[in-house]
Amino acid sequence: MTLPLRLGYKASAEQFGPRELLDFALAAEQCGFDSVFVSDHFQPWRHSDGHAPFAFSWLAAAGERTSQILLGTSVNTPTFRYHPAIVAQAFGTLGALFPERMILGVGTGEHLNEGALGIVWPDNRERFARLREAVRLIRQLWSEQSVTFDGEYYHTRNATIYDRPEEQVPIYVGAGGPQVAKYAGRAADGLICTSGKGMELYSQQLLPSFSDGAKESGRDPGQLDKMIEVKVSYDTDRRRAMEDTKIWAALALPAETKAGVDDPREMEQLAKTVEDVAHRRWLVASDPEEHIEQLRPYLDLGFNHLVFHAPGDGQARFLELYGAQILPRIRKQWA
DSSP states (O other), X not given: OOOOOEEEEEEOTTTSOHHHHHHHHHHHHHTTOSEEXXXXXXXXXXXXXXXXXXXHHHHHHHHHHOXXXXXXXXXBOTTSSSOHHHHHHHHHHHHHHSTTTEEEEEOOOOHHHHGGGTOOOOOHHHHHHHHHHHHHHHHHHHHOSSEEEEOSSOEEXXXXXXXXXXXXXXXXXXXXXXXXXXXXXXXXXXXXXXXXXXXXXXXXXXXXXXXXXXXXXXXXXXXXXXXXXXXXXEOSSHHHHHHHGGGGGGGGSOHHHHTTOOOHHHHHHHHHTTGGGGGGGSEEESSHHHHHHHHHHHHHHTOOEEEEEOOSSOHHHHHHHIIIIIXXXXXXXXX
């Protein structure tokens, strides 16, 4: 048995303030989306008109405003500015408030969010090791009454999470390469990746590695959520759809250019140099059938949970258009 198809909305906390973002989450539920995932940033990608509301507080408010839609982080970094035990406490509370509606999405982090706190940014190997240890500690805190933990990076003494749901909150792991994807299959409840990086990465590396990890842990890969954030700029006005992508030009910067930047002002200046090619990271379309064909490769590969990230300021317009023109077409063909 495979998991059902889920279609979600990415709540861009770097672009919108908390109250406006709540309105979008409610609109997403009303327009037929199955989930809302919020980014967890201490600082946004751009300084001008930027935002960075606290994700944990926002999720609690979103849970109260909505009635059934799934809510989660994409992604939280439980290794630097948050101690894993604090993340366990936060999502224990969220899970108790909204049973079976919360998902903890985690990743190895970005210098943009941690460097502002004076944190020395380690290499990928250490960041991955910290993530594995953090997930292990979070799960232990959710399953045991008193946890004394002595890891390489984190420690607790007789720690107890007093408020938590009967069923543990699912943990999804964000992966950009096969090693982390295999770990996600072995230790997590789902995979998170992002679109626009070449289909070979997903078909030949991420999904096979995720499947291998699941099988190594004695689990059926078909029972684990395979989620992908898909960058879409869809509007009946194609010119508008193209123009909307420019605000997210930072995504078009090479990874090595962004890696050492921890100031949104600097990131914004760098992004201006690639505004004209920003659209290349997005699926830009003005016709619903054209857009379905753009999405088809991800669905045919077996991603069962697509979370759509739209770049424009007119999020309410996007949600209405997508809910009316795109979601029904996807469900008709793949659900």
